[in-house]
Amino acid sequence: MPYELKHVFASLPQMERGVAKVIGGDPKGNNFLYTNGKCVIIRNIENPAIADIYTEHAHTVTVAKYAPSGYYIASGDASGRIRIWDTTQKEHLLKYEYTPLSGKVKTLHGPRTARGSLLLGTDERNSGPCSCGTPAPQLGNFRVDIKQTRPYRLALASDDTCGSFFEGPPFKFKFTMREHSQFVNCVRFSPDGNRFVTAGADGQMFLYDGKDGNLISTLGGEKAHKGGIYAISWSPDSSQLISASGDKTQLGCLWQNEHLLTISLSGYINYLDKNNPDRTIRTVKGHSKSIQCVTVHKKDGRPHIYSGSHDGHINILFTLYGQ
Template identity: 30%
Template sequence: MSFKRTATYPCAPQTTRGESTKISSHGDKIVYTNGKTVVIRDLNTPEVGITYSGHVQPATVARISPSGYYCASADASGTVRVWDIAGTDQALKGEYKVIAGKLNDLAWDGESKRIIAAGDGREKFAHPFMFDSGSSCGEIGGHNKPINAVSIRAQRPFRAVTASDDGLVVLHSGAPYKYMKTIQTHSRFVQDVQYAPNGNAFVSVGSDYKIFVYEGTNGDVLGEVEGEGHKGTIYATTWKADSSQFATASADGSVKVWDATTRKLVKTYTLGSGVDNQQVGATWTGKGIVSVNMAGDLTLLDEGSSEPKLVLRGAQKSITAGAVTSSSGTFIAGSYDGRVVRFESSGKADVVPGPGHTGQVVGVAAMGDGRVVSVGFDDCAREIGGGGGEKFGTTTVALGGQPRALSAVGSDATAFVASTAGVSVVKDGQRVAHLKVDYDATSVGAGAGGVVAVGAQDNKIRLYDWKSGALSPRSGTLDANRGAVSAVAFSPDGKLLAAGDSTGKIVVYDVATAAPTITRWSFHSGRIASLVWRADGLALVSGSLDTHVYVWSVKVPAKYVAIRNAVPGGCAVVGWRGDKEVLGAGADACVRVWSVEVPQ
């Protein structure tokens, strides 16, 4: 009864329109945040990553120390957490309340000893401190509006530069840090400022579309960049490791590379138009520039080509539904914002293109022929065609009510939807039947032989037979659950029905006798969100809002595999890939894979 996490397919960076997205790097590793999660991805194995979920409030920025041993991450409450990345336990080195408000950026000094965190506080906008003790090492002043960015010169004499919504760039000497100089070059918000790795210069960019280069120690203005500039707000700047060039990312959908000495344009990458393609963050890694757009796509730019070398995609919002296709093992995940992402067995992720959902996806089900059907809060069912759900079809099926659950029978490609209007049957791109019910349907499951189970708010389950294009009710109800039935699933042979409820209890019923056979699976402490049987029908995996994932044995009901705190924030969907791999996803928009051994 053991388990081991084998992979984490990370979420995409969270972005906010009109704000810079802070993404940083250390060698070939990139670091960013989404919600309360900090993600570190190695560009040598970009499909997988490691995550840190220690923040209570949404994380806003994270940066690895120059030594490479620690990561400092800041959140919306003004708290900075410094944690170990050299080991596997992510031990907390220190937690410090820096300001009374949201932190927008932080920076390490070149010795990996001091941190300056900056943002929007009530009494001050930034604070410098020692990372191991939290003791103050100076004062950051000169601004009267929130600070958007901070950067520290890596060499002695130390300097720190800050950029703010007040349109000012302020230089500080250190350490200890104190006010040195105010620079008034920008006419609007200053979005980002970054020191060159060699400390000889720093660059500021802003909402006035302008880029300025300054001398590194005294802050003298060396000049404004020359050449064809950006035609939109410039959200980020980043330096090449040898300090010979720097890059800028803009809302005009482009990333431009500039020569640091001549301040002339070297290269332009045009990455698209429209809001989703606004480039809101960038970092220069050992493999090239990584830029992030409003949609959360991470684009690795090749210095020798105008085309992207790699594009990394994923879910930006909480994953709320999902299913594993039996043919390829591809995991199709639907999210809170209506996006549907397909994760291949290697971890490679891509957003399913086409006319998708405009609201939260509440159900995804795989058909036996490789097709996938999804339902969302736009009150529609949509088909995703191809062998592994490559793209949305053009057919939209109106459900007549807000869907709550979805299940499908792969053998005849029929989907059943429980909604506020009743139970609908969808097949071949149309609603072929609809049953109005006098109870509040909360879950639905379809089994072999055309039997359908509908769970309800009144703690009961009704069984129906799908025959001759109609749903015919069976007599009686299944009523061993003690809460609203939130998830139901038939075993592959259709003989057993597992039902999870709002109290965290799972009951397994014998379908032929309508009697409960297993009633002891009650270790979850929150609503059961997802139940999936293994292909042989001998094991069941459950995911709950209590963040835990359990794998249950039918042969030995008293034994189970408990994956505690499996999905931070709550698990919304689980699945099987083969006989020994379990997947789980939920509130943090990441997908995790475990190898499990179930007692037989």
């Protein structure tokens, strides 16, 4: 009798202190994704117990993002390889594979064009923005985002404390933004493209015009956070945003539909109350390190799964699957 897969118990994201974790959102609003080791984890945002795992990378996956259509996911790994694969079929068939970078891929973005062919990446060997198959110029370690409405714009944030603004495509440099005093860790355009925000290790956030790149104002006063800011995510209507900072050990965030998610240093996924973001209404727990042992125990006729991981955590999971 052949075995049949009944359920996937997904791992948590693997975290590193002081390093932002990208949470990708499904444009259709159904799922979110993140990486752990050589895997991309896809989870249902309403019920995160429903999960799928993509395991076709040969090296540690560093970032994964949905295409604007929602039908494909692009994932990049530590070797500089980018894979674009299908989300509509269980097999997740590979559509394209590129190796445009010589080091770790840190960001992936593409404009909402008919072809949607442009991908951008950064690595740790001082490579700059590139399209797949095009050599990357030497610009330093950076983060990037693309305006998803016409006219297209590109904003770049760098470890040299500066940001850059580009018009295109093809994207051409216009000017440098010098408001931050420390590393600029994140840059994000609003969904409607009218604004973009930069956030840095100095705890500051600056709001700019999405079309011409002019500075509009600071956010949160002199400092938005006491610690460095690692991630930003806009609300779907572009009227609000959520930020993740080291002052509360949050390394990633996502605002998708009515859901506000953050990722803690522990890897725990926290659902926040939209009307009171200081209140956590749900926490998704699990393993973020390799599992070393598993056993099943029945109590009152109900099976429980006990698992122990490399970091010394033991999880107990009640399941209805199997007898």
